[in-house]
Amino acid sequence: MMNYDFVTESMRLHLTEQNRMVFRGFFPEDNPEKRILKVYVNKEEVPVELSVEKSVDIRRRYLHYQMNVGEEITGQFIIPEETITEIKVCSCSNGEEALSFRADGKLYEKMCRSLESNLEMERLEEDKIVLTGWSAAGNITKCEVLVDKKKVPVEVQWKYRKDVVDVFKELSDDANCGYEIFVPEQGGKKLVLILSAGEKSKQYEILLEKVRQGQEKQTSSGYVGKAIAYWKHYGLKKTVRKVIYKLKGEKDSMNYEEFLKKYGVSEKELERQRQENLTDGPLFSIVVPLYCTREKFLREMIGSVQAQTYGKWELCLADGSGSKKNLKEIVDAYRKDDARIRYALLKSNEGIAGNTNETLKMATGDFIVLTDHDDLLSPEALYQCAKVIQEEPQTDVIYSDEDKVDMGGKHYFEPHFKSDFNIDLLCTMNYICHLFVFHKNVLAKAGYFRQEYDGAQDYDFILRCTEEAKHIVHIPKVLYHWRCHPQSTSENPESKLYAFTNGCKAVKAHYDRIGIPAEVERGPFYGMYHTKYQWKEEPLLSIIIPNKDHVDDLKKCIESVENRSVYRNFEFVIVENNSIEEETFAYYKELEKRDNVTVLYYKGEFNYSRINNFGVAQAKGEYILLLNNDTEMIEPESIKEMLDVCMRPDVGIVGAKLLYEDNTIQHAGVIIGFGGIAGHAFIGQDKEDNGYFSRILCVQDLSAVTAACLMVRKSVYDEVKGLDEDYRVAFNDIDFCLKVRKAGYLVVYNPYAQFYHYESKSRGLEDSADKVARFQQEIALFGSHWEDILEHGDPYYNPNLTLDKADFSLKE
Known part of the structure; x- marks a missing residue:
């Protein structure tokens, strides 16, 4: 059971008023028990000024706690002019106090001396060690670096950090609090960074050998408070598991390591691939732009190409490093022994887009493979692509699953097992990424990389390639290893807002090219995008609601739409069936x-299919919304969001995100194969959860959605002859979606449309012998109709993921 006591995230001195303390924190679930806060100094209660802030950024900040936090509370209080022996923050309810924070006199004195700062990352870059972090004192901070106790000269660059300014409200809105410190790499064992401002300072120690080995390190100090908070609210056992995962990355990676042992490609299979004679296979051009690439990473990348079990390839390297780093000697040593490696030293660095274009000009192969200079290919990557091309010669674009590899190139983690081609998911985020392979004819039509999309140049390129492709194949195997540290914190996203702005531009340009009127804005997280369609028409929508008694539920359903919906051109068609109550x-x-x-x-x-068909036949609308009477619309934009997607000519059906009354997920799409037949994705997870690679939050194509809230164009409904009346209760909606998919239309899940679904209150449980028998008959009927997808799997669900749970975890 969750504990609703206040969680103190931080306690510090005010940056400019030294007799004022500031604390920050939250109540789980945003304080449902309406607890109050009290502050004691030396056992005497003192006045406290509280402020509450609600924003998307707050929700993001506290998402890792998994406590559904949307409000942040900041408290301030004055410290009396006397010796401090104790400071306490307590949350109170019904006369009982729960301790949230305590500092004794020694801790208080330490806070007075400590500079509010953090060292987030250290890495080796060319011939420098780069230290990244922040200081609330900003650019007045003195930065001193000692290597083996000797002071060394450093270069310091200060930059804006919105996340720091958001926390330290005393700072000016444009304060430059983020630092990058460049330390010459001159050997040594231990580096000490000392940050100071006035009488306050903070010291960090770094073992340089770990940095040289590529073991970039994120400081773990912030995890301590989080672990304590998690322990208070969820208990010791769950906390231990979470801390292991957070600090060591062992929970997921151990599962994935076990998965690789069981399902990963074996040496025996790799040898078999080498012996297989694919003489008619294509020539692959692997194109890699180089820029100041670390020698270790360059050698490992080249080694992963040379280790391919399929040998018809050329490696095209275009080097934009210039005089900054001499990679030519390293590459020339490989070229002496392997003529398949080609190298060009560019006259100037043209940036990632320009340098990639130079590699594309070098390519002579039938198919082109995009690879980053510090990443790795799986040994079977090209073989698997060649097999696809052999079996499906019309293929012109291929992409695969991927995982991440640590800086040492040994430890694999965070596998991304993807959907088959999914245009709506692609317009929400670049889920394709790596490995990406395309025919030279696609390049000729799509064109080269565009520098005006810098930061999202690959996203723009992939969108253009998929527009030109006639046959896109997804290989559900990890064929690409993306180099990344499991605990690394990427540079502050606000410093790269141009990349996300250009991501919006890339999706908008895609819509422009295909003739869809739309604007694109940033989604709930960086790297996610939200399409806002700009249709001129406002067609009539017919909302079909079957009903048997339960007037209160029906009223709530109707009034929620009537009172909240921003879209107004709708009619209700209530289909009465066997009610007995006078009211x-x-x-x-x-x-x-x-x-x-x-x-x-x-x-x-009662026959759900026949009742809905009866209602639709008499509906006047161009679009139909099948809606259960036990639903309640939450978001005012819900109907508009669904209709906007449904008005696209390639879309047949749109479904919504449905929640149980306790704000857990009831429906985030349907996966064929869950539980042996079909089931709801992410059922039971918290409404604020992201889900596997944020799939809960993404507009995406799926095989099916529930008819508890399902929108369809009436012409499409008629084209597939509506709901199959042989399915009286179960699987009629799944069958209907699959019929619409078979007719060539997309079925889309839109999480921006949100409803409560109180789940089948009108009809009761399927617990009688007759009902159980009928349910079993409908299972058999569904199996006979859709044997192919049940046998081969849902194209929008990866075969490496389990069918036994709804959370997209790895299969056992």
């Missing part, structure tokens, strides 16, 4: 007085 019919009479409500009376026994 139900009285409510119908009341509804029938409204201009936009029609009540139809279906006389037969």
